Amino acid sequence: MRLGDFVTDYRAGEAVLRTPVQRVWFAAFLAFLVALPFVGGQYITFLGCLVGIHIIATAGLNITTGFTGLISIGHAVLLGVGAYTVAWMANNGVPFWLAIPSGALLAGAVGIVIGIPSLRIKGLYLAVATLAAQFVLSYIFREWESVTGGVRGLSVPPAQIGGFAFDSDFRVYFLIMPIAVVAVWASRNLFRTRVGRAFVAIRDRDLSAEVIGIDIVRYKLMSFALGALYAGLAGGLWAYFFRSITPESFPLQLGIFYLAAIIVGGLGSTLGSILGAIFMTLVPEVLRAMVNLAAIVSPAAVVYVSPLREIVFGALIVGFLIFEPHGLAEIWRRIRRFFALWPFRS
Amino acid sequence: MRAARNLMEVRGVSLRFGGIQALDSVDLDVAEGSITAIIGPNGAGKSSLYNVISGMYRPAAGTVTFDGRDITRVPAHKRAGLGIARSFQNIALFRGLTVVDNIKLGAHSRLNTGLMSALLFRGRAAAEEEQLRREIEREVIEFLEIDHIRDMPVSALSYGLQKRVELARALALRPKIIMLDEPVAGMNREETEDIARFILDMKEELGITVLLIEHDLSMVMDISDHVAVLNFGKLVANGTPHEMQNHPKVIEAYIGKTDAEPTPEETDA
Amino acid sequence: MTFLDFYEYSLIGLLLGGLYALIGLGFVLVYKATRVLNFAMGEFMMMGAYFYFSATVLMGLPWWAGVGIALGASAVLALGVERLVLRPLVGQPTISIVMATIGLASILHGTAVMVWGADQWRIEPIVPRAPFFLGDAMLPGQLVWGFGLASMIILGFVLFFRYARGGVAMRATATDPHTAMSLGIDAPRNTAITWVLAALISTIAGIMVGAMTNVSPELGLVGLAVIVVVILGGLDSIPGTIIAGLIIGWIESMSVAVFGSGVREIVPFAVILIIMMVRPFGLFGTPEIERL
Ligand SMILES: Nc1ncnc2c1ncn2[C@@H]1O[C@H](COP(=O)(O)OP(=O)(O)OP(=O)(O)O)[C@@H](O)[C@H]1O
Ligand SMILES: [Mg+2]
Numbered sequence: 001m002r003l004g005d006f007v008t009d010y011r012a013g014e015a016v017l018r019t020p021v022q023r024v025w026f027a028a029f030l031a032f033l034v035a036l037p038f039v040g041g042q043y044i045t046f047l048g049c050l051v052g053i054h055i056i057a058t059a060g061l062n063i064t065t066g067f068t069g070l071i072s073i074g075h076a077v078l079l080g081v082g083a084y085t086v087a088w089m090a091n092n093g094v095p096f097w098l099a100i101p102s103g104a105l106l107a108g109a110v111g112i113v114i115g116i117p118s119l120r121i122k123g124l125y126l127a128v129a130t131l132a133a134q135f136v137l138s139y140i141f142r143e144w145e146s147v148t149g150g151v152r153g154l155s156v157p158p159a160q161i162g163g164f165a166f167d168s169d170f171r172v173y174f175l176i177m178p179i180a181v182v183a184v185w186a187s188r189n190l191f192r193t194r195v196g197r198a199f200v201a202i203r204d205r206d207l208s209a210e211v212i213g214i215d216i217v218r219y220k221l222m223s224f225a226l227g228a229l230y231a232g233l234a235g236g237l238w239a240y241f242f243r244s245i246t247p248e249s250f251p252l253q254l255g256i257f258y259l260a261a262i263i264v265g266g267l268g269s270t271l272g273s274i275l276g277a278i279f280m281t282l283v284p285e286v287l288r289a290m291v292n293l294a295a296i297v298s299p300a301a302v303v304y305v306s307p308l309r310e311i312v313f314g315a316l317i318v319g320f321l322i323f324e325p326h327g328l329a330e331i332w333r334r335i336r337r338f339f340a341l342w343p344f345r346s
Numbered sequence: 347m348r349a350a351r352n353l354m355e356v357r358g359v360s361l362r363f364g365g366i367q368a369l370d371s372v373d374l375d376v377a378e379g380s381i382t383a384i385i386g387p388n389g390a391g392k393s394s395l396y397n398v399i400s401g402m403y404r405p406a407a408g409t410v411t412f413d414g415r416d417i418t419r420v421p422a423h424k425r426a427g428l429g430i431a432r433s434f435q436n437i438a439l440f441r442g443l444t445v446v447d448n449i450k451l452g453a454h455s456r457l458n459t460g461l462m463s464a465l466l467f468r469g470r471a472a473a474e475e476e477q478l479r480r481e482i483e484r485e486v487i488e489f490l491e492i493d494h495i496r497d498m499p500v501s502a503l504s505y506g507l508q509k510r511v512e513l514a515r516a517l518a519l520r521p522k523i524i525m526l527d528e529p530v531a532g533m534n535r536e537e538t539e540d541i542a543r544f545i546l547d548m549k550e551e552l553g554i555t556v557l558l559i560e561h562d563l564s565m566v567m568d569i570s571d572h573v574a575v576l577n578f579g580k581l582v583a584n585g586t587p588h589e590m591q592n593h594p595k596v597i598e599a600y601i602g603k604t605d606a607e608p609t610p611e612e613t614d615a
Numbered sequence: 616m617t618f619l620d621f622y623e624y625s626l627i628g629l630l631l632g633g634l635y636a637l638i639g640l641g642f643v644l645v646y647k648a649t650r651v652l653n654f655a656m657g658e659f660m661m662m663g664a665y666f667y668f669s670a671t672v673l674m675g676l677p678w679w680a681g682v683g684i685a686l687g688a689s690a691v692l693a694l695g696v697e698r699l700v701l702r703p704l705v706g707q708p709t710i711s712i713v714m715a716t717i718g719l720a721s722i723l724h725g726t727a728v729m730v731w732g733a734d735q736w737r738i739e740p741i742v743p744r745a746p747f748f749l750g751d752a753m754l755p756g757q758l759v760w761g762f763g764l765a766s767m768i769i770l771g772f773v774l775f776f777r778y779a780r781g782g783v784a785m786r787a788t789a790t791d792p793h794t795a796m797s798l799g800i801d802a803p804r805n806t807a808i809t810w811v812l813a814a815l816i817s818t819i820a821g822i823m824v825g826a827m828t829n830v831s832p833e834l835g836l837v838g839l840a841v842i843v844v845v846i847l848g849g850l851d852s853i854p855g856t857i858i859a860g861l862i863i864g865w866i867e868s869m870s871v872a873v874f875g876s877g878v879r880e881i882v883p884f885a886v887i888l889i890i891m892m893v894r895p896f897g898l899f900g901t902p903e904i905e906r907l
């Protein structure tokens with residue numbers, strides 16, 4: 001309906017936060033993020049860090065899979081590339097502000113190497129190439145002992161700046177969360193410009209994208225490399241957060257975890273990346289709590305945590321695809337519309 | 347009245363699909379500033395010719411020259427940048443996007459924002475987006491009278507409006523030539539007249555050369571300056587609408603000879 | 616490497632390749648009918664092997680009853696999957712369906728661990744274990760028998776598709792679902808049948824692999840390696856899959872001979888990464904020309 005929303009000021013029309021109310025909400029949200037570790041206690045802070053890392057990785061996969069329509073199954077191993085790069089550099093005296101971008105860039109470069117051959121071809125080849133990369137790189141993590149520490153992996157000294165060490169969850173939270181916010185903000189920006197639109201165009205209609213002047217192979221590659229870069233960024237933070245990594249840290253299941261996150265959150269939605277990452281971080285926690293409860297009655301129940309997690313992840317993927325293909329982001333939008341909290345409905 | 351020069355020249359273009367000779371040594375001149383129509387029965391090869399011109403299919407023989415440059419081997423995605431825009435017979439919009447975003451996509455190749463600047467949305471990206479929005483509102487949305495649907499997802503639009511959005515997307519390029527593939531198929535009289543008016547305006551107000559495939563012959567005869575007739579992949583006649591009106595080859599193409607070859611199957615739904 | 620080693624490893628590799636081709640056939644059937652690369656195929660193999668294990672080891676039934684039960688249970692599983700997962704997704708983008716099969720794989724894997732535990736179990740091979748000799752090469756009996764069985768099944772399918780009415784109908788559905796439908800071919804039913812056939816093939820392959828390597832939740836990983844085979848074979852080509860199976864089997868066997876068994880699990884994946892750079896459409900697949 002055309003009410004008062006006729007946009008005459010195009011700068012405002014193109015803005016992400018269009019109304020004062022939206023800006024207030026956003027400021028409140030940022031304040032919440034800052035306050036969280038102060039009021040939340042240890043466990044909440046731990047979860048906050050984990051969510052931050054997962055949000056970055058999920059946002060990356062969503063760029064590749066949700067927005068551009070390219071399935072990547074080996075997202076986890078790209079986190080691994082970032083994590084190993086950072087771990088190795090940290091152990092060789094490179095400061096974190098250099099190590100983290102390096103990890104991201106190297107993961108992006110690996111993405112290009114995987115992407116170049118497979119993206120020339122249609123459809124499913126990238127999925128298979130990423131699957132192959134998952135196994136080959138995991139093998140390298142395990143076997144290239146002099147660099148990766150073999151099966152025992154690497155331990156990572158804390159990130160340090162001046163005399164200040166990010167050596168607790170509380171401290172490292174303030175490393176992770178700002179980066180997560182910036183990463184999400186950047187991915188949101190992307191889809192306000194021709195680059196992001198080109199990604200979506202490729203997803204929605206391969207050939208007419210070419211006719212309007214989009215170099216499909218180039219943009220696919222850009223999208224996949226960018227997703228890999230986000231994964232590498234998340235992986236680097238992962239190394240500084242857990243402070244130890246092994247070849248087991250980045251299994252195929254983690255890649256499926258991220259696929260679940262974008263599907264549950266909402267394919268092709270930045271808000272979806274956030275909601276999906278939060279939701280998926282909480283699922284295993286809730287499952288573990290439930291199983292621990294069950295273990296009071298029957299101690300054997302603990303062995304069910306991991307298979308139960310797999311079943312739930314799989315069921316979430318299938319269930320959301322069938323019943324809510326636009327994910328939590330769509331549910332969120334519906335709730336918002338229902339309560340009509342906003343002066344302008346979009 | 348003839349325009350001074352040809353914006354596009356198709357010479358001896360041939361294209362085969364297995365046993366089908368979709369195009370057989372086709373020649374076509376498109377005068378700058380004209381509306382040139384391509385007519386012919388189903389399966390004559392009209393859309394295939396478009397696909398050759400826009401680089402989706404590579405012809406077995408022949409050349410396409412645009413604006414004085416041989417573009418036969420230019421990759422499809424580079425042709426938009428030269429000023430060639432088109433619409434599709436079967437609507438090919440980006441279904442997940444709104445009308446505005448679809449239209450903006452049409453301008454893709456004349457924008458410059460790179461990845462870095464897009465991520466930061468500072469400097470060029472922001473300025474470019476703002477200016478694009480302004481241009482599109484004025485030159486496309488207002489021009490085609492689609493302000494009321496600009497923020498709707500295209501999948502929610504009627505067939506006629508989707509066709510109009512395709513037109514809008516092509517216009518957003520600010521093309522030198524716009525190639526329309528059955529822009530009024532399935533439209534009622536009133537919608538057809540609207541589109542005919544837009545096409546004339548494009549030519550007269552915006553100075554865009556128009557290439558038009560259309561089965562609605564009365565519209566073709568009304569608005570075009572030049573008509574080319576394709577049949578079984580061959581150019582069988584061409585001239586002014588008036589000349590084509592009762593041309594025996596045209597009648598033959600549409601009605602068929604008594605010993606007509608079997609007609610190719612209908613390709614459009 | 617002596618010539619005898621080369622000869623023996625080559626033969627073993629080719630035999631293994633026959634098995635890969637059989638598993639690959641399951642992928643190709645589903646792909647041809649629905650354009651979906653089914654990432655849960657390996658998990659179907661694993662489930663088939665567990666069904667057989669449950670019937671023969673846990674319930675003590677004879678092998679033929681075990682095979683019957685495993686085939687039946689797999690067919691039911693495939694029908695259930697078709698009904699509950701695939702049919703609701705008809706009309707969704709292919710990428711959604713592919714992702715659903717990834718979810719499905721996760722569900723099946725978790726279920727297997729829940730039900731049967733994470734341990735490995737031994738099942739008695741159906742075929743004699745006694746080795747075969749071909750010249751000086753000694754070939755494991757199970758592999759030879761498996762190869763023979765796989766060849767027969769594949770041959771059966773090829774003949775079925777070429778000559779039987781049902782096969783022609785399935786091919787028609789694969790090439791053009793709409794026209795097939797208008798000709799009175801029931802496309803959804805054909806999709807269901809395809810999935811069941813693929814599950815049956817997977818079950819047989821799963822029992823064979825299970826007898827060679829033990830039954831465990833990780834048995835399905837073979838399926839992922841076979842994805843490489845079908846990609847190499849061009850996804851929609853049965854002859855391509857057979858040849859690709861033999862090639863991958865041979866390369867795998869030779870790599871094991873040269874680098875030791877540690878590399879076995881990554882060989883197919885390394886090979887596909889290299890091949891994609893050289894020959895993007897696989898060996899035999901048809902490059903798709905989209906119609907405008
Ligand atoms: N991608 C393709 N593969 C095989 N054959 C094709 C392909 N595209 C077109 N054809 C065939 O080429 C011939 C010309 O088709 P084309 O679409 O160019 O006709 P048209 O003149 O646009 O017809 P219509 O008026 O029905 O749109 C037809 O016989 C058609 O079946
Ligand atoms: Mg046509």
